[in-house]
Amino acid sequence: MTHLSMDQLLTLREPGSEPGAATAREHLNQCPQCQTELDRLHQRVARLKALPSLRPGRDRWPETAARFRADRLRRRTRLAGLTGLAAAASVALVIGVGRLFQPANPATPTSAQISQAMERSQALESALSDYNPDGRVLDGRTARMAQELEDRIAQVDRELEATELSQQQARDNDLLKLWRERVGLLDALVDVHVTRASNAGL
Amino acid sequence: MDSSLLANAESVVARARTGDPEALGALYRAFEVPVYNLARRICRTTEDAEDVLQETFFEVCRSIGRYREEGSLWGWVRTIAASKALMRIRRNKYRETDELHDQVVGKRQEDSHLRMDLEAALERLSETSRAVVWLHDVEGYTHEEIAKMMGKTPSFSKSQLARAHARLRQWLGEEVAA
Numbered sequence: 001m002t003h004l005s006m007d008q009l010l011t012l013r014e015p016g017s018e019p020g021a022a023t024a025r026e027h028l029n030q031c032p033q034c035q036t037e038l039d040r041l042h043q044r045v046a047r048l049k050a051l052p053s054l055r056p057g058r059d060r061w062p063e064t065a066a067r068f069r070a071d072r073l074r075r076r077t078r079l080a081g082l083t084g085l086a087a088a089a090s091v092a093l094v095i096g097v098g099r100l101f102q103p104a105n106p107a108t109p110t111s112a113q114i115s116q117a118m119e120r121s122q123a124l125e126s127a128l129s130d131y132n133p134d135g136r137v138l139d140g141r142t143a144r145m146a147q148e149l150e151d152r153i154a155q156v157d158r159e160l161e162a163t164e165l166s167q168q169q170a171r172d173n174d175l176l177k178l179w180r181e182r183v184g185l186l187d188a189l190v191d192v193h194v195t196r197a198s199n200a201g202l
Numbered sequence: 203m204d205s206s207l208l209a210n211a212e213s214v215v216a217r218a219r220t221g222d223p224e225a226l227g228a229l230y231r232a233f234e235v236p237v238y239n240l241a242r243r244i245c246r247t248t249e250d251a252e253d254v255l256q257e258t259f260f261e262v263c264r265s266i267g268r269y270r271e272e273g274s275l276w277g278w279v280r281t282i283a284a285s286k287a288l289m290r291i292r293r294n295k296y297r298e299t300d301e302l303h304d305q306v307v308g309k310r311q312e313d314s315h316l317r318m319d320l321e322a323a324l325e326r327l328s329e330t331s332r333a334v335v336w337l338h339d340v341e342g343y344t345h346e347e348i349a350k351m352m353g354k355t356p357s358f359s360k361s362q363l364a365r366a367h368a369r370l371r372q373w374l375g376e377e378v379a380a
Binding site: 054072 | 220221222223226227230231234235236238239242243248251252255256259260263264320321324335336339340360361363364365367368370371374376
C-alpha cells in the first residue's frame with residue numbers, strides 16, 4: 001500500500017480542498033498508519049505553537065529611538081530648507097503687498113528674522129551632524145541630556161508643523177518664537193556633543 | 203503583548219503618529235517580545251534577530267502615519283517584522299548554503315541516531331525552511347502570503363514546508379513504523 005506523502009498530509013490540514021484531497025482522505029480513513037502520521041503532524045504543529053517566547057538580551061529601544069530622531073532631524077532639515085524658501089517668499093510677498101496699503105507694525109516679525117533663525121538652525125544641525133552623534137558612545141548622563149534635548153526639539157518640530165498651518169499673523173509670531181527656541185535647543189545639543197568630544201580628546 | 207496598550211491602542215497610535223516619543227516607546231514595549239520571538243525563530247543568530255527587532259521598530263516609527271487601522275495593529279507590525287526577517291536571511295551569508303546545511307545536518311543526525319528536542323530540531327533547519335514553518339504553522343500566514351513576502355511561488359512555500367516537516371519528523375524520532 002502506498003502511504004500519503006508529507007505533502008499530501010499537509011494538504012489535508014489546509015482549509016478548502018485541493019485536487020486529489022478526496023482520494024487522499026479516502027486513503028486516510030482506511031489507513032491507521034497515515035492517521036497516526038497526521039496526528040503526529042497536528043501534535044508537532046501544536047508543540048511549535050507552544051514553544052516559549054524568546055526575549056531579546058538587551059533593550060534596543062534607546063538605539064532605535066535615537067536613530068528615528070536622527071532620521072526625523074535629517075528630514076526636518078530638508079523640509080526646513082524647502083519650507084524656509086517658501087515661507088520667506090510668502091512672508092516677503094505679504095509684507096511687500098501689505099506695505100503698499102498700511103504702515104508696518106513694528107511688533108510683527110519680519111521674514112528676515114524668521115529666515116535668520118531658520119538658517120541658524122540649519123547651520124547648527126550641520127555642525128551637529130559633523131559630530132556624528134548617532135555613531136558615538138555617550139556616558140549615561142550625557143546620553144540622558146542629549147535625549148532630553150532631542151525630545152524637546154522633536155516637540156518644537158511638532159509645534160512648528162501645527163503653527164505652519166495656522167493664521168498668518170499669529171503664525172509669524174509663533175514661528176519666530178519656535179524657530180528661536182529650536183536654535184537654543186540645538187545650540188545646547190551641540191554643546192553637549194562638543195564638550196563630550198573634547199573630554200574624550202576627539 | 204502589553205494589555206494596557208491594547209486597551210488604549212487608538213490613543214497611543216494617534217499620539218505615535220505625531221511622533222510622540224512616549225507613545226512610540228509604548229508601541230515598542232507592547233510588541234518587543236513577539237517581534238523578537240518571530241525574528242529569532244527565523245534568523246540564525248541572536249544578533250540578527252536583535253537587528254531585525256531594531257529595523258522593525260524603526261520602520262514602525264517612520265510608517266505609523268500610514269497604518270490605516272484596517273487590520274489589527276499587531277498584524278501590521280508582524281508583517282513588517284516578517285519582511286525584515288526574510289530580508290535579513292536573504293542578505294546574510296548563510297543563504298547560499300541552505301541546501302548544504304540541511305543535507306549535512308540531516309546526515310549527521312541520521313548517523314548519530316540522536317533524538318533531538320523540537321527547539322533544537324527547529325534550529326537545525328535551514329533559515330528558509332524554518333521561516334516557512336514558523337510563518338505558516340505558528341503565525342498563520344497562508345502559502346500565498348509567504349510566497350509574496352519571499353518573492354517565490356506558493357508551490358515553493360508548500361514544498362519547503364513538506365520538506366521541513368519530513369526532517370523534523372526524522373530528527374524527532376517520530377517516524378511511524380510500517
